[in-house]
Amino acid sequence: MVDRPDILCIGSVLWDMIGRSASTMRLGSDVPGRIIRIPGGVAMNIAMTLVRFGLRPALLTSLGRDRDGDALIAEAEDMGMETVFAYRSDDLPTDSYMAIEGANGLIAAIADAHSLERAGAKILRPLEDGRLGNAAAPWAGPVALDGNLTAELLREIAGSPLFAAADIRLAPASPSKALRLQALMGHPRTTFYVNLEEAGLLCNTVFDSSGAAARALVARGAARALVTDGGRETTEAAGDRVLGRRPPEVLVTRVTGAGDTFMAAHIAAELRGSAPEAALEAALDAAATYVSGDTPQ
Ligand SMILES: Nc1ncnc2c1ncn2[C@@H]1O[C@H](COP(=O)(O)OP(=O)(O)OP(=O)(O)O)[C@@H](O)[C@H]1O
Ligand SMILES: O=c1[nH]cc([C@@H]2O[C@H](CO)[C@@H](O)[C@H]2O)c(=O)[nH]1
Structure with missing residues (x-):
């Protein structure tokens, strides 16, 4: 019997290959540095952070039946995530991401x-075959949804009875994929978590404050x-309420x-029952502690 997870993380779980150099880099640079391989993908990054806040997330993703997929499952299990709902494909390989970082930032x-x-909607099967819900009794808990899903699948989710009772928390994957999130505009139970730049991309403008953007x-x-x-x-806006x-x-x-x-931190605070002001303050405190380096990465 599988325990009911606290939250579903739906989206990318993959290997990040990160090359880092202390040199300033430009097009064509070939410099000494370090190369590491770590679990990544937006859904995985969110799940890893939720675990730090004491929650047990389940991963709904696509992984190959390959060594890379097995190794990611093992890492996720070690961290305390639920992996039985992940779709394992016989023919699709495990995804990956590669980044080069120089002294001057992401190159x-x-x-x-x-x-x-x-894999598309195959990753959502546990939500319809009864393991996590079905169309008549859909999943009624929180979902962290990642903007790596195609715009088509995000649109399907927005109109699906399988998500009719879900509390959706949406996160963008990258500026180039920010517009995919538009599929959830108008969805009555979706919370968008974006930075100022992503808010601007979604609204086709440039904002000078989080208040205007929210x-x-x-x-x-x-x-x-x-x-x-x-x-x-930071600003939270919902209906006429702005905080x-x-x-x-x-x-x-x-x-x-x-x-x-x-x-x-915001999701964890709300799941503990915090009111909007307290949840926002808890999230800001946690992020401040994080950026000042007081907690392990
Ligand atoms: N200089 C800072 N001082 C205090 N808190 C900060 C600072 N920078 C970031 N934070 C905290 O982190 C939160 C998110 O920061 P930011 O808006 O830079 O997000 P982001 O661009 O999505 O971050 P990421 O680098 O993870 O992509 C802020 O709302 C704030 O709570
Ligand atoms: O298109 C994407 N870009 C970046 C990520 C992930 O975000 C992190 C970097 O910002 C990193 O973990 C990468 O895998 C992703 O999942 N999709």
Whole structure:
């Protein structure tokens, strides 16, 4: 018997290959550095952060029946995630992502999430075959949904009875995939977690504050939007309700992963029953602690 997970993480679970160099890099650079392979993909990154906040996430993703897939399953199990609902494909390989980071930041990255895209709705089977729900009694808990899914599958999810009772928390995968999230505009139970740039992409403009961005997302049909803006004010908007809070002032030692930390801490606080103000403050506190480097990565 499988215990009911606290939350479903739906989307990319893959291997990140990250090449890092202390040199400033440009097109054509060939420099010494380090290359590491770590679990990644937006759904996996969110799941890893949710585990840090004491939740047990289940992964709904596509993995090959290959060594890379087996190794990812083992890593996820070790971290305390539920992996039995992951779709294992006989013919599609496990996905991967490759990034080059220089002293001057991310130089370039390629996300090969083709297997996830080709698997399509197969990753959602546990939501309809009774293991996690079915059309008559759909999953009624939280779902972290990742913008690596194709726009077509996201549109299908938006109209599906399988998600009619779900509390959807949506996260973008990359600026180039931000527009895919538009499929969930108008969905009555979807919360968008985006930064200021992603909010601008979704609204086809450039915002100068999270308040303007969150209000604009709601005007475009988002049931709820949380817009972060680094060390500047974060805003939550839902219907007519707008809540803005400034993050605590801290000395920043790392930034990558701040958005995931904010989202996971906010979800965890709400699942504990916190009111909007307390949940937002808990998420900002957790993200501030994270960016100031007080917690292990
Ligand atoms: N300089 C900072 N001071 C305090 N908190 C910060 C700072 N930068 C980021 N944070 C915290 O992290 C949250 C998310 O930051 P940001 O808006 O940069 O997200 P992001 O761009 O999605 O991050 P990521 O680097 O993970 O992609 C902020 O709302 C804030 O709570
Ligand atoms: O298109 C995508 N780009 C990046 C990611 C993931 O985000 C992290 C980097 O920002 C990294 O873990 C990568 O796998 C993804 O899943 N899809």
